[in-house]
Amino acid sequence: MRSRVIHLINPKTDSLTTRPLYFNRALYSPLAGLLAVAACIPRDRYEVVLTDENIETIDFDLKADLVGISAMTSYVNRGYEIADRFRAKGVPVVMGGVHASFMPQEALRHCDAVVIGEVELVIDKLLDDLEDGAVRGTYKSDKLHPMVGMPMPRYDLLKKHRYVNKTFVQTSRGCHQGCTFCAEPLMNGLKFRYRPVEEVMQEMENCGSRNISINDADFFGTPDRPKEVMRALKGRGFRWQAGVTSKLANDDRMLELAAESGCTMMSIGFESISRSTLKSVHKHVNRPETFAALVEKIHSYGIIVFGLFMFGFDGDDTSVFDETVRFNREAKYDACAYSVLTPYPGTLTWYEMKRAGRIVSFDWTKYDQGQVVFRPAQMSGEELRCGQARAYDDFYAWSSIASRFPLSGPRRRAQWLIYNLFMRKGARTDRIESVPAPTPEPDVAPMPPILPVKREWRAAVLEAAGGGPGPHLS
Ligand code: B12
Incomplete structure (x- = not known):
């Protein structure tokens, strides 16, 4: 019997392809990651709720056992705000997607856990930890998924009438x-x-x-x-x-x-x-x-x-x-x-x-x-x-x-x-502030989930990260 709720959220992004433009529809929305995450969650144990903030508002009162947030770099700050609000209510938050994968230490200031790279091979551990009340730190598989037998993305969660490409x-x-x-x-x-x-x-x-x-x-x-x-x-x-x-x-x-x-x-x-x-x-x-x-x-x-x-x-x-x-x-x-x-x-x-x-x-x-x-x-x-x-x-x-x-x-x-x-x-309609003011640089360095192949680039990455955390797939 289902007893737990996992709330997956795509934060708002003010991009020209995502903002709903005609007939209340967006041309695209970057939801593939969350549909893939939802696919890995056993349906008999969890109910999954999907919110795409580009087309709907987030219900911060929704009683969830876990909130999962996906973000590219341009909307990760909104992702962090959402994470902070849920955590202030005592709901554990996990983040994933490209930005958190490259900057897990930054993301961990706003959430309990980060999935670095693909979710498919770490989801079991994440859900086990959720059951034990121990979702924290980084989750990263030491190998890439062979892409055989991948679960079907949860298209049923998508409000299809709100997108051109769905x-x-x-x-x-x-x-x-x-x-x-x-x-x-x-x-x-x-x-x-x-x-x-x-x-x-x-x-x-x-x-x-x-x-x-x-x-x-x-x-x-x-x-x-x-x-x-x-x-x-x-x-x-x-x-x-x-x-x-x-x-x-x-x-x-x-x-x-x-x-x-x-x-x-x-x-x-x-x-x-x-x-x-x-x-x-x-x-x-x-x-x-x-x-x-x-x-x-x-x-x-x-x-x-x-x-x-x-x-x-x-x-x-x-x-x-x-x-x-x-x-x-x-x-x-x-x-x-x-x-x-x-x-x-x-x-x-x-x-x-x-x-x-x-x-x-x-x-x-x-x-x-x-x-x-x-x-x-x-x-x-x-x-x-x-x-x-x-x-x-x-x-x-x-x-x-x-x-x-x-x-x-x-x-x-x-x-x-x-x-x-x-x-x-x-x-x-995209005419926003064009050349932003200088800001201080982040105090944590990015670390790609996979190190570059070329030796000089590997060295540059590791040097920038001060030796850098491992392990990394090659
Ligand atoms: C297809 C694609 C698009 C499509 C998205 C379609 C869609 N519906 O998703 C479209 C055309 C809309 C698009 C647009 C843009 N894109 Co694009 N896109 C891609 C591409 C090639 C694949 C993304 C994808 O579908 N992946 C498939 C899913 C299954 O993989 P995933 O998202 O990585 O998710 C996995 C894990 O990350 C993890 N995961 C993801 N989220 C979460 C959340 C939780 C809670 C957990 C636990 C795990 C988890 O689990 C998933 C399954 O393993 C990537 C390249 C890449 N490697 O990501 C670029 C990429 C994501 N795009 C990028 C960019 C820059 C853009 C644009 C800004 C381009 C532009 N000039 O407009 C826009 C932004 C749109 C916006 N709304 O803001 C960059 C982002 C860089 C960054 N650091 O932010 C990438 C990485 C390419 C690049 N140039 O480096 N994009």
């Missing part, structure tokens, strides 16, 4: 790219772990929607595996979208299978139209000279291209904004996101900038890729933020939307419009 299926974890600004390789490793295709299909068939977002860091990371998944997807009537890298998105067989199996959109981290910039951040896979032809090719398969770009790299000067947008408009990207480079704690960019004394604000709320928390190399912070805002204005100007609109061909026009309207409105 299913987040992971077919793999890990990534072969070691991009310096990204947390993925230090959270999930540089090797792919794959879920068995039949388990992926089972999840998709039972998630309650035929529109699927594949949440892999890089669905097209290797040549054969995505083809297996796409062959299995064929004929089932799904529409799906995924984040992929540019190299294998150029493979006709891959695109053919994608189109045949229901792919409607690919999000691709192009990041920059400068090859030397891409090299400097270890995104070796991207070749800017191929970008325009790639967009055209993907279009020819009826698939929308959502281009993800970043501004503020050391090679960027003030010409980067107009040049990038001109390129994006001419190549007829369907949608673009322009992020400000952000040194997330524990990433290689963080250590580089920290060593050079270039990080200005350590206020995590500002780490939303819309504000400038560091000193750019070739422009002022103000120029970077204004340039980013101008890029959004230009790319989502009505004239640009009209000239890029797919009047003919098989791309889905309704989906195209939804993305353009959400991004246009989100970017325009």
